[in-house]
Amino acid sequence: QVQLVESGGGLVKPGGSLRLSCEASGFSLSDYYMTWIRQAPGKGLEWVSYITGNGDTIYYADSVKGRFTISRDNAKNSLYLQMNSLRAEDTAVYYCARDLRNKGLDCWGQGTLVTVSS
């Protein structure tokens, strides 16, 4: 059964850091591009970042460039998002998703909530 499970969310103060993890099961992470998407409370979907199967190509949304870092450990079948210099506007549910090379996101995790507040 193909499954993605995010973890690592929580409450953090502005300027703080958090590392999200996404553990994959039922498939080999190295065979797929992987993506992070977020959704602020009551808002639509916002793409955050994606990484190719071997990690040689990475893209970020302008809103997180320079503050967030995506990475993967294919041996652990896990995807990560290191988030630094967090702002209130980063408050959102963060989803990881399996990416069919820009044709669609066919498997999503349940999401993990990140709240940035003093």
Added chain:
Amino acid sequence: QSVLTQPPSVSAAPGQKVTIPCSGSSSNIGNNYVSWYQQLPGTAPKLLIYDNNKRPSGIPDRFSGSKSGTSATLGITGLQTGDEADYYCGTWDSSLSAVLFGGGTKLTVL
């Protein structure tokens, strides 16, 4: 405001058909694949259509996707109350080097 434009809401009666448009430009929809997602309240989004018009396994053929030029359309026939959800289009933008989502359309089945 999203680069991909969707109407905020659509509605139709049970059993009827509805279409949800998604408008973009040559740098996104015009030259890249379009996908569609359904998000039921309180749940993660689910892929309905990928590669413009393909349905993943398990998605009923009541859902269809099409693309023409710089616009795409999601069609849903035989509407059911369980189809009430938010629907999002998505695609890659070659100029921005970014994935884009539409602002979302809330479907109400009256």
